[in-house]
Amino acid sequence: xxxxxxxTLRIGDEGRMVTLAGWVHRVRDLGGITFVDxxxxxxxxxxxxxxxxxxxxxxxxxxxRIRGTVRRRESPNPKLxxxxxxxxxxxxxxxxKSKPLPFPVDTDEPRASxxxxxxxxxLDLRRERMQRNLHMRHKVxxxxxxxxxxxxxxxxxxxYLTRSTPEGARxxxxxxxxxxxxxYALPQSPxxxxxxxxxxxxxxxxxxxxxxxDEDLRADRQPxxxxxxxxxxxxxxxxxxxxxxxxxxxxxxxxxxxxxxEAPFPRISYAEAMLRYGSDKPDLRFGxxxxxxxxxxxxxxxxxxxxxxxxxxxxxxxxxxxxxxKSRSELKRLEERAVELGLGGVAWxxxxxxxxxxxxxxxxxxxxxxxxxxxAGAGERDLLLLAAGPAGTVAEALxxxxxxxxxxxxxxxxGAWALCWIVDFPLFKLDDEEGRIISEHHPFTSPHPDDIPxxxxxxxxxxxxxxDLVINGVEIASGSIRIHRRDLQERIFKLLGLTxxxxxxxxGFLLRALEYGAPPHGGIAFGLDRMVMMLAGESSIRExxxxxxxxxxxxPLTGAPAEVTEEQLRELHLRLES
RNA sequence: GGGGACGUGGUCUAGGCUGGACUAGGACGCCGGAUUGUCACUCCGGAGAUCGCGGGUUCAAAUCCCGUCGUCCCCGCCA
Numbered sequence: 001x002x003x004x005x006x007x008t009l010r011i012g013d014e015g016r017m018v019t020l021a022g023w024v025h026r027v028r029d030l031g032g033i034t035f036v037d038x039x040x041x042x043x044x045x046x047x048x049x050x051x052x053x054x055x056x057x058x059x060x061x062x063x064x065r066i067r068g069t070v071r072r073r074e075s076p077n078p079k080l081x082x083x084x085x086x087x088x089x090x091x092x093x094x095x096x097k098s099k100p101l102p103f104p105v106d107t108d109e110p111r112a113s114x115x116x117x118x119x120x121x122x123l124d125l126r127r128e129r130m131q132r133n134l135h136m137r138h139k140v141x142x143x144x145x146x147x148x149x150x151x152x153x154x155x156x157x158x159x160y161l162t163r164s165t166p167e168g169a170r171x172x173x174x175x176x177x178x179x180x181x182x183x184y185a186l187p188q189s190p191x192x193x194x195x196x197x198x199x200x201x202x203x204x205x206x207x208x209x210x211x212x213x214d215e216d217l218r219a220d221r222q223p224x225x226x227x228x229x230x231x232x233x234x235x236x237x238x239x240x241x242x243x244x245x246x247x248x249x250x251x252x253x254x255x256x257x258x259x260x261x262e263a264p265f266p267r268i269s270y271a272e273a274m275l276r277y278g279s280d281k282p283d284l285r286f287g288x289x290x291x292x293x294x295x296x297x298x299x300x301x302x303x304x305x306x307x308x309x310x311x312x313x314x315x316x317x318x319x320x321x322x323x324x325x326k327s328r329s330e331l332k333r334l335e336e337r338a339v340e341l342g343l344g345g346v347a348w349x350x351x352x353x354x355x356x357x358x359x360x361x362x363x364x365x366x367x368x369x370x371x372x373x374x375x376a377g378a379g380e381r382d383l384l385l386l387a388a389g390p391a392g393t394v395a396e397a398l399x400x401x402x403x404x405x406x407x408x409x410x411x412x413x414x415g416a417w418a419l420c421w422i423v424d425f426p427l428f429k430l431d432d433e434e435g436r437i438i439s440e441h442h443p444f445t446s447p448h449p450d451d452i453p454x455x456x457x458x459x460x461x462x463x464x465x466x467x468d469l470v471i472n473g474v475e476i477a478s479g480s481i482r483i484h485r486r487d488l489q490e491r492i493f494k495l496l497g498l499t500x501x502x503x504x505x506x507x508g509f510l511l512r513a514l515e516y517g518a519p520p521h522g523g524i525a526f527g528l529d530r531m532v533m534m535l536a537g538e539s540s541i542r543e544x545x546x547x548x549x550x551x552x553x554x555x556p557l558t559g560a561p562a563e564v565t566e567e568q569l570r571e572l573h574l575r576l577e578s
Numbered sequence: 579g580g581g582g583a584c585g586u587g588g589u590c591u592a593g594g595c596u597g598g599a600c601u602a603g604g605a606c607g608c609c610g611g612a613u614u615g616u617c618a619c620u621c622c623g624g625a626g627a628u629c630g631c632g633g634g635u636u637c638a639a640a641u642c643c644c645g646u647c648g649u650c651c652c653c654g655c656c657a
Contacts, residue, residue: 032614046617060607077617100608103589106618111606112589115649168657188657215656216579442657551650 003065007043011084013070018087020045021065021095023126024058025106034058038066038087041131046077046086054092061098061105061123067091114542118556121547133544136256137532141208143255144228147248153204153230158193160186160210166506167442169213172223180573186212186224189525191442192510194231195482198521199513203233208528217551219540220474220530224549228531230479231523238467238481241522242267242421245469245477249419256535265419265469273422274392278399280425283473284418286411290398291376293317293386302363304344308388315388318398319376320405323383324350334401338387341397347386351378360386403473419471424448427464428495436497441466443492444510445480446522452488459495465522476531479524486514 003021022040034055036047047066049055058064068089077083102120103112108129110117117124124130145155164171164185171185187193189211197205207229214223235241246263253259266284273282276289297305297315305315326334331348338346349358349369356366369384378384385401387394406412427447428437437459439445447455448463455462466480483489489511493503504511529541542548549555569575 026617026619028616028619030613030616030619033616034614035616035619037617048615050614074615075617079617083617100588102607104606113585113649116589165657169655191657213656216654218656219651221656439657445657550648552648554648556649 005042006038006040006045007082009045009070009082009085009087011072014072014085016070017067018070019065019067020047020087022063024060024062024064024098027058027060029056035086038064043082044080045082046073046080048086048088049092050088052089052092054094055089059098060101061126062094063096063098065093065095115550115556118548118550121557125546130543133532133536133538134546136536137528137544139256140252140528140532140535143252144206144208144248147251148204148206148230151204151244151247153206154202155207156197156202156205157207158187158190158197158209162187162193165192167439169215172212172214175572175574177571177573188213189227190229191444192507194229194523195444195510195521196513198231198233198523199516199518201233203519204231205523206230217549217553219542220533222529222541222545222549223553225541226528228477228526228528229523230525231521233519233521235481235522236520238423238465238522241479241524242467245524249469252531253417253535259417261417261419265421267421267423269424270422270426270463271424274395274399278395278397278402279473280422281468281470281473281475282399282420282422283403283406283412284420285413285416285472286406287377288319288321288402288406288411289377290316290318290395290402291372293372293375296368296372296375297364297388300364300368302347302360305347305360305364305386305388313389314391314394315386316394316398317372317376317378318385318387318402318405319373319378320383320385320409321378321411322381323405323409324352324381326350326383334385337401337404338385338397341400342393343387343389343397345387346401349373349384349386351380351382351384353380417472419469422468422470423466424463425466425468426460427451427462427466428459430460437495439496440464441478441480443496443498443507444482444489446483446488447492455491455495467524469524469526471531471534474530474534475527476534477524477526479522481520481522484514484518484520486511489514 002019004018006020006022009018020038022038025037025039025044028035032050034049036049036055036058037044038047047068066087066089068087070085071088073084073086101123102116103123105123105126107127110124125134161174161184164173164183165188169188171188174184174186176182176184190207190209194205209227209229210224211227212224215221217223232241232244242264246265250261250263253261268282270280273280275292276282278290292314293316294309294314298309300306309315334348335346347358347360349356349361351373356369358369361369372386373379373382373384376384385398387398426440427445429440431438441464446465448465451462464480468475469477483492490500493500498506529544532544533539533541536544538544547555547557554561
């Protein structure tokens with residue numbers, strides 16, 4: 001008789017003889033009667049053993065098969081979907097014994113260190129929460145594939161054994177056995193391949209694909225991670241892509257967690273995001289917008305601010321709702337934090353029923369502070385933080401404080417989703433070490449058409465046709481319209497200090513492809529692990545990856561990375577330094 | 579590359595500042611027994627740890643110091 005699903009049995013099944021198999025989730029041995037919660041992929045059901053002595057020998061996580069009769073319970077358990085019934089066991093078959101467990105698997109909160117969990121990942125993944133996360137990931141992938149298929153996208157696989165590229169992250173290398181001294185690299189992303197594909201006539205490409213970057217790890221970074229990679233031919237206006245992606249994201253949220261997002265998502269320029277939120281990935285779930293008050297403090301009595309304005313620096317204000325109650329010591333800590341963030345310090349003003357209280361009031365005036373507060377939308381009971389310095393430093397520091405304070409004060413609404421596009425990133429940035437310009441995104445990013453005349457005259461002012469998708473303050477996707485013309489690509493390479501020869505050496509096949517009729521194109525790539533992490537409500541991507549690595553790139557389950565034999569090394573023409 | 583936190587029976591942890599009655603305590607799990615309506619079952623009894631590893635200080639180290647390994651978080655890095 002076929003096995004049935006434990007979790008689907010209901011009162012309507014009363015009286016039926018069923019065959020079930022699964023894991024022993026919990027045992028309650030009362031002597032003459034033993035209750036066992038049996039678990040399979042569908043859920044739990046209570047088994048009742050009466051005259052079966054082997055029931056006393058059951059251990060947690062044994063795998064058993066039983067035959068029994070579904071019966072209405074004397075005392076139902078409202079916590080279980082199957083709580084109205086139980087299965088009276090007539091036959092018990094032990095399929096596989098389990099040793100005592102290193103940690104319990106019947107809890108959502110892990111009761112073991114992460115290292116132990118990873119070493120026994122096969123047990124850790126049995127926990128309902130991890131099963132939920134794996135299913136969530138599957139739902140997201142499925143929703144992506146289904147939606148993109150309806151939009152005419154085709155999933156194409158690209159090589160994992162490819163060529164090392166000089167730009168970007170450190171590559172993972174794979175030695176070639178057949179060509180001594182040569183190496184493959186695992187791709188950091190399929191960037192060049194996907195551009196080649198649209199040039200090849202695959203007008204809408206996507207791929208859910210593993211990417212590899214040999215850099216240090218973080219809670220949201222693994223050496224191998226998964227991207228939703230996507231590219232469209234004849235894409236010249238980012239808005240066209242936004243519409244497609246908004247449709248995709250709305251679909252994914254609906255399918256994965258039943259949330260209806262509102263599209264279109266707000267579009268904010270990089271410059272405006274830096275000004276108002278001090279970040280290129282602003283968290284829009286709460287207000288606390290930073291305002292520029294440079295002009296208010298020009299020539300004011302507080303010399304630190306007045307002199308900063310004279311130097312061409314800025315003064316900006318961050319309103320902190322309800323924080324006028326902060327104590328001296330808390331404010332002191334804030335000042336220290338501001339210094340850590342690169343500011344000279346931070347001035348504050350409290351606005352209460354009694355009036356304005358601020359250490360700089362005597363140098364400026366209450367009136368001036370009130371005007372600053374008004375501009376920032378701060379009122380009674382609020383705190384206003386004021387900082388002066390170079391625009392970039394002030395923006396980033398206040399942006400960090402904005403997020404930290406909002407979290408600390410509980411101003412981030414639970415269950416809220418705030419998405420936005422960040423557009424018009426600068427095309428280049430100054431390389432700190434070498435003092436030359438380098439690509440902000442990558443060298444194939446198209447400049448904004450209006451700014452092309454500035455390329456040679458004022459390159460740092462040139463905006464890119466690139467964009468990020470930000471969800472709740474986390475960068476979740478990033479992309480651009482690409483350059484599809486050789487002449488423009490050559491100008492960009494020249495600006496980056498690359499000779500044609502170097503460019504050909506570094507990016508050869510893409511450049512060749514551009515010479516044979518390349519349509520305008522562009523695309524985007526999502527960090528799938530991060531997106532699933534957010535949808536699952538987890539705070540580490542390791543919780544949504546079946547077999548993740550530790551912070552040193554090790555896998556406690558398999559023991560990777562591991563030594564190899566002399567013979568293996570010899571075949572690869574490798575010798576280790578002692 | 580740098581900074582910080584942590585490492586104690588199978589698991590999670592108390593003790594650590596202020597070294598000595600710590601003979602290392604608790605909870606869960608495990609083993610034995612009792613138990614016929616439980617659902618985090620309950621009750622009784624028991625086993626199980628040279629306190630990550632190495633060195634040092636000291637009459638004496640889980641405790642202090644140095645080194646090392648591992649884990650986690652952050653900065654750098656991640657076009």
